[in-house]
Amino acid sequence: MRKILLTLWLSLGPGLASATTVDTAAVPAARKNFVNNPVAIVIHGGAGTIRREKLDAATEAAYRSKLTEAVTAGHDVLKAGGSSREAVIAAIVVMEDSDLFNAGHGAVLNHEGDAELDASIMVGSDLAAGAVAGVRHIRNPIMLADRVMTHSRHVMLIGSGAEEFAVEQGFEKVPNEYFKTERRQEQLQRLKEKDQVSLSEADDKFGTVGAVALDIHGVIAAGTSTGGMTNKRYGRVGDSPIIAAGTYADDNCGISATGHGEYFIRAAVAHDICARARYQGVSLAEAGEAVVNGRLVEMGADGGVIGLNAEGNIIMPFNSAGMYRASVDPDGKLMTGIFSDEGE
Amino acid sequence: MRKILLTLWLSLGPGLASATTVDTAAVPAARKNFVNNPVAIVIHGGAGTIRREKLDAATEAAYRSKLTEAVTAGHDVLKAGGSSREAVIAAIVVMEDSDLFNAGHGAVLNHEGDAELDASIMVGSDLAAGAVAGVRHIRNPIMLADRVMTHSRHVMLIGSGAEEFAVEQGFEKVPNEYFKTERRQEQLQRLKEKDQVSLSEADDKFGTVGAVALDIHGVIAAGTSTGGMTNKRYGRVGDSPIIAAGTYADDNCGISATGHGEYFIRAAVAHDICARARYQGVSLAEAGEAVVNGRLVEMGADGGVIGLNAEGNIIMPFNSAGMYRASVDPDGKLMTGIFSDEGE
Numbered sequence: 071m072r073k074i075l076l077t078l079w080l081s082l083g084p085g086l087a088s089a090t091t092v093d094t095a096a097v098p099a100a101r102k103n104f105v106n107n108p109v110a111i112v113i114h115g116g117a118g119t120i121r122r123e124k125l126d127a128a129t130e131a132a133y134r135s136k137l138t139e140a141v142t143a144g145h146d147v148l149k150a151g152g153s154s155r156e157a158v159i160a161a162i163v164v165m166e167d168s169d170l171f172n173a174g175h176g177a178v179l180n181h182e183g184d185a186e187l188d189a190s191i192m193v194g195s196d197l198a199a200g201a202v203a204g205v206r207h208i209r210n211p212i213m214l215a216d217r218v219m220t221h222s223r224h225v226m227l228i229g230s231g232a233e234e235f236a237v238e239q240g241f242e243k244v245p246n247e248y249f250k251t252e253r254r255q256e257q258l259q260r261l262k263e264k265d266q267v268s269l270s271e272a273d274d275k276f277g278t279v280g281a282v283a284l285d286i287h288g289v290i291a292a293g294t295s296t297g298g299m300t301n302k303r304y305g306r307v308g309d310s311p312i313i314a315a316g317t318y319a320d321d322n323c324g325i326s327a328t329g330h331g332e333y334f335i336r337a338a339v340a341h342d343i344c345a346r347a348r349y350q351g352v353s354l355a356e357a358g359e360a361v362v363n364g365r366l367v368e369m370g371a372d373g374g375v376i377g378l379n380a381e382g383n384i385i386m387p388f389n390s391a392g393m394y395r396a397s398v399d400p401d402g403k404l405m406t407g408i409f410s411d412e413g414e
Numbered sequence: 415m416r417k418i419l420l421t422l423w424l425s426l427g428p429g430l431a432s433a434t435t436v437d438t439a440a441v442p443a444a445r446k447n448f449v450n451n452p453v454a455i456v457i458h459g460g461a462g463t464i465r466r467e468k469l470d471a472a473t474e475a476a477y478r479s480k481l482t483e484a485v486t487a488g489h490d491v492l493k494a495g496g497s498s499r500e501a502v503i504a505a506i507v508v509m510e511d512s513d514l515f516n517a518g519h520g521a522v523l524n525h526e527g528d529a530e531l532d533a534s535i536m537v538g539s540d541l542a543a544g545a546v547a548g549v550r551h552i553r554n555p556i557m558l559a560d561r562v563m564t565h566s567r568h569v570m571l572i573g574s575g576a577e578e579f580a581v582e583q584g585f586e587k588v589p590n591e592y593f594k595t596e597r598r599q600e601q602l603q604r605l606k607e608k609d610q611v612s613l614s615e616a617d618d619k620f621g622t623v624g625a626v627a628l629d630i631h632g633v634i635a636a637g638t639s640t641g642g643m644t645n646k647r648y649g650r651v652g653d654s655p656i657i658a659a660g661t662y663a664d665d666n667c668g669i670s671a672t673g674h675g676e677y678f679i680r681a682a683v684a685h686d687i688c689a690r691a692r693y694q695g696v697s698l699a700e701a702g703e704a705v706v707n708g709r710l711v712e713m714g715a716d717g718g719v720i721g722l723n724a725e726g727n728i729i730m731p732f733n734s735a736g737m738y739r740a741s742v743d744p745d746g747k748l749m750t751g752i753f754s755d756e757g758e
Contacts, residue, residue, distance in 0.1 A: 222648070225676045
């Protein structure tokens with residue numbers, strides 16, 4: 071799988087060369103002369119009431135294995151000198167293709183029983199951004215969000231218009247059935263019987279996947295992808311495709327969020343964390359704590375974020391029982407985490 | 415017209431009583447005991463290359479008259495003790511119903527020749543927010559964004575799903591022809607012949623309307639409504655329906671933006687201005703200048719914002735030649751402005 075992804079990256083790389091050009095003017099001066107700058111990546115696969123007693127050993131092992139595969143896919147890109155943007159895509163594609171997460175294949179289903187997918191990506195050096203919402207036939211929504219960023223003059227495309235753009239860009243349309251799994255169909259049925267809307271299985275886990283990476287050029291990128299809420303109606307869009315809410319990156323801060331999207335939009339979570347770090351002069355860790363375990367808790371919002379800064383300092387705060395997460399730090403140390411008592 | 419709007423407000427008011435209840439815990443302590451707190455409102459009707467020599471006297475008079483009508487409609491609500499949320503809606507509805515502005519009736523047309531409308535609203539005291547994107551049959555999109563905020567558990571609804579919600583909420587669907595004017599159809603034809611995308615007429619004015627108000631309870635609300643870009647394709651969404659980009663309000667800051675939406679999303683304009691004011695401890699005016707005439711200019715983005723804080727200090731910075739704008743300050747002084755050499 072890693073090999074496939076590296077091939078994917080290599081085949082994507084040259085075609086997107088213009089988009090991957092680094093604006094050196096935007097790279098912090100201290101980094102410009104160091105070809106061996108630290109690289110780092112952090113990913114999440116959703117947050118919520120994930121407790122040890124509810125996760126059997128085989129399932130836990132499956133999550134840790136897939137998180138390791140995803141974070142390694144991204145890290146391999148960074149080690150090879152690839153961009154943070156490409157690393158973010160590589161990591162997220164692994165999770166979109168896995169049925170363990172609420173994104174791509176295995177995404178939750180809306181009221182009509184269909185998958186409706188949202189994604190966004192942002193590159194911090196030049197604040198380039200792309201997002202799609204409400205797409206139903208694109209296998210990897212993060213790749214379409216990226217294409218919006220690199221091959222259109224727009225930032226956000228929605229619904230069938232986004233898919234029209236995808237087809238013109240050579241994306242293959244897949245039937246909506248590709249996304250559907252038995253588990254999600256049963257989950258929808260249970261919730262419909264109770265007439266409830268849920269962000270994830272058993273009303274207690276917020277889906278969404280995301281990645282934030284720092285590349286050898288000192289450029290930060292962040293991306294997020296989701297199927298949203300089970301049994302959602304009315305073309306509901308959460309924070310994942312909203313720049314400043316679910317995803318944000320600038321030249322010293324990148325964030326991807328997972329949680330109760332409505333609150334995350336209202337609190338402008340991703341941008342607020344970066345803004346606090348920049349304007350208050352506090353550390354990224356302090357800013358993340360203030361938002362995730364301060365403001366969001368006050369609002370009654372569950373969830374978490376992952377993030378890093380230009381020094382490669384990684385944060386993964388969450389206020390729920392657990393958050394699927396993994397990282398490779400500047401020393402090359404890999405960690406995976408699910409529960410709240412696991413150190414970072 | 416003023417009478418009609420006051421009637422509209424009075425008829426809306428009681429039905430939305432639960433939504434208009436002020437959370438006094440969120441009102442700054444200094445304001446709680448003052449029933450005669452200052453009220454203020456500021457509106458915009460778009461920014462761009464609006465120069466004296468290009469605007470004939472009759473057209474200029476029509477804009478000033480309609481801006482006066484809109485800002486007065488909002489101010490009347492505030493004077494009568496209504497909420498900032500109701501004032502914002504009253505002001506924006508006047509501009510949506512006018513064919514002078516790129517919102518509601520008279521909105522620009524997309525590539526297919528249809529109007530596709532976006533709007534959002536936010537109340538600062540409890541960070542409540544609502545937004546719709548890509549709606550085609552709702553006469554006043556700002557009222558639908560408000561209904562999403564007050565009558566759903568969601569923040570953002572898109573496309574036909576948003577209209578399904580509207581119908582369930584008793585909104586009447588209007589044919590898309592209601593929005594179309596001869597001027598916009600000619601404008602689309604000209605751009606299609608040149609294969610261009612424009613944010614507004616003659617490629618030089620950014621449409622969008624917006625309002626920010628401070629009510630007697632010290633609560634700030636902000637709202638924005640737009641038809642987006644002429645000849646737009648692919649379900650393009652700009653900053654207007656994006657909380658943190660086109661619209662943001664908290665307990666001491668409210669912003670509505672107008673300009674090149676893609677840049678405004680990437681710069682998270684509305685939230686960034688409020689964040690600078692809060693975290694850097696600078697005035698709202700300084701924060702607005704830093705973003706509109708600093709960061710946005712560096713990015714090459716044209717446009718402007720309107721805003722106010724809990725003291726009723728009003729800002730209207732823009733970096734384009736002109737911006738349609740009007741305000742009534744805490745002293746009750748009304749002003750309208752179009753060009754850059756008009757004082758505020």
